[in-house]
Amino acid sequence: MKRFIKGFSSFLNTRLGFVILAVVLYTIKTIYAYTTKFNLGVKGSLQTFLMVINPIPVMLLLFGIALYMKGRKSYIFLLIIDFLDSVWLFSNILYYREFSDFLTMILIKGSGAVSNNLGKSIAGIVKPTDFLVFLDVLILILLLAFHVIKMDVKRLKWRIPILVSCLAALLFGANLTLAESDRSGLLTRTFDNNYIVKYLGLNAFNVYDIVKTTKTNAVKAQSKSSDLDSIEKYMKDNYAQPNPEYTGVAKGKNIFVIHLESFQQYLIDYKWDGQEVTPNLNKIYHEDNTLSFDNFFNQVGQGKTADAELMLENSLFGLPEGAAMVTDGTSNTFQAAPAILDQHGYTTASFHGDVPSFWNRDNTYKSWGYDYFFSSNFYKEKKDYNVGYGMKDKIFLRDSAQYIQQLPQPFYAKLITVTNHYPYMLDKKNQSITKTDTGDSTVDGYVQTAKYLDEAIGEFMDWLKATGLDKTSMVVFYGDHYGISDNHKKAMSKITGIKNFDEFDNAQYQRVPFMMHMDGLKGGVNHTYGGEIDVLPTLLKMVGVNDSNMIQFGSDLLSKDHSQVVAFRNGDFVSPKVTKVGSNYYNTKNGKIDKKISAQAKSKLSNKVTTELSLSDRVINGDLLRFYHPEGFTKVNRKDYNYKKSVTLDALKKARTKNGTSILAQNDNKSLLDLYQTDAPELK
Structure with a gap:
């Protein structure tokens, strides 16, 4: 020793x-x-x-x-x-x-x-x-x-x-x-x-x-204002005139944007083991006052959820690699939905039951102009409250209600659910449907977490009705990206009944829900082809905001001028007639390789997609919006925003004045949380 x-x-x-x-x-x-x-x-x-x-x-x-x-x-x-x-x-x-x-x-x-x-x-x-x-x-x-x-x-x-x-x-x-x-x-x-x-x-x-x-x-550093010239021309040449029937129908209404994590369109009306997997969303989807789109596609790349948020609120595509929210969210200039709506009298807030740094949201949201960001710091933390990527949806939505009731109206509130996230695991006490029997452990739990999410949505919608918010709000639902990737074709073949589930089928199953639900809205199932890039211009038209001078790569889904060519991040696309996957061009109706399509038609469609993607990339990579000053829009100053809990709670307290516009203020500052009914076992 x-x-x-x-x-x-x-x-x-x-x-x-x-x-x-x-x-x-x-x-x-x-x-x-x-x-x-x-x-x-x-x-x-x-x-x-x-x-x-x-x-x-x-x-x-x-x-x-x-x-x-x-x-x-x-x-x-x-x-x-x-x-x-x-x-x-x-x-x-x-x-x-x-x-x-x-x-x-x-x-x-x-x-x-x-x-x-x-x-x-x-x-x-x-x-x-x-x-x-x-x-x-x-x-x-x-x-x-x-x-x-x-x-x-x-x-x-x-x-x-x-x-x-x-x-x-x-x-x-x-x-x-x-x-x-x-x-x-x-x-x-x-x-x-x-x-x-x-x-x-x-x-x-x-x-x-x-x-x-x-x-x-x-x-x-190498970018200059003249780089915008070709982009502005493209915007002008491809602007879709608004549909007068829907323009301004949601003006002055609160807007809820409900993020349905990893939720694919096929879950709507899907049954397993004799049960509807998503009965609440099915009901909303088919209601007369819901505008539902059955040919709406996710268009995400590597950034997945971050890409979906970027497209949804900026009408800019995600990047070929990585996530723009991470690489550019802190430093770039944006002209995003929260800032646009804030400058038209809206209070804007995002809710997410995970750490604020996830996808760099704590910094990106300042660049987008969110007034408030309610992250995991604002919620009670208990071990069984969380699963996977954050709070369980029932607990998250219920606890978010305490802050929603304090938001000055009208407000724009985005709520990001996470329970229906890969690897689709849920504790037994929250399971209300059996797993599917494909033998694929990833796929089989998907219906259980989807069912749980649907139950959480049902509870939240009941609260809106109980508080009267259902009469003063438009609720938007969207699926952010696919739930089952193309690595699970055998399982998807069993789920869908498609014998040989191939690359064409996988492209078609990139459909995700997009629904706009509002009292008095002329609804129905709309068969227009579109994607996440089109959400911002569609919402702005419905709210009555003129966006004709904005840089947006999507177009109003309700416009007769809307292009129905839906670009995927890798350059593939889907449209009512033609679907491109890799080097193959398919007939969208029958799923067979289209040998009749001309080289000119192929080139025209592919060029449109690659042009949109490359111009959008140029905007982000060059931070070109710093050179663009549209009339009626004031550039966001990130220093105006602070998401620290004490600062946020103080701001909400100041908003609870005698003449406050929040539903809490209108209820003599008496909480409406007792109207929120949930069967979450963790809260009993």
């Missing part, structure tokens, strides 16, 4: 030993920060293992630079690096405590969010335990100061620092490979900064952020 202690002590007195000790101490303090200061959502043994090892590769590389130096310089360099990195970790802890997200180059350089929000209240944010992240630096300094460890000033052979650098690179490669195996597309399809930190570490996230920001800024 004495020999071991002596040998270990001798090793620590070498420069390599000191570097290894510094890496170990840094790793321990980082794990402490990960587990006590951040909410990374680590689940399972693999994610835990990756969280433990991910600080090692980068710090071994950085501290290993000291090995290339001579004498005392190497020790001083290592301590400086360790201290600076500790300062960065400390800053992220403070920022995360306020905003549930990590610092980025855009936030520091552009938005001023750090200085504006943290600087004013830093004394109230800091906790004594935060300073423990400097403990490893202090320990190393004391070990050297009291000569417990002596400085090794001998020159090292070059092979040692080179081997250390190579080892760091290999470890990072292994870390990334394991991370990708658990979360494919981790760096290309980024939807939450927490994921990168959880899998690769805070320092790796910083490098990723710098690279991403540099690339994005390079493109934006």
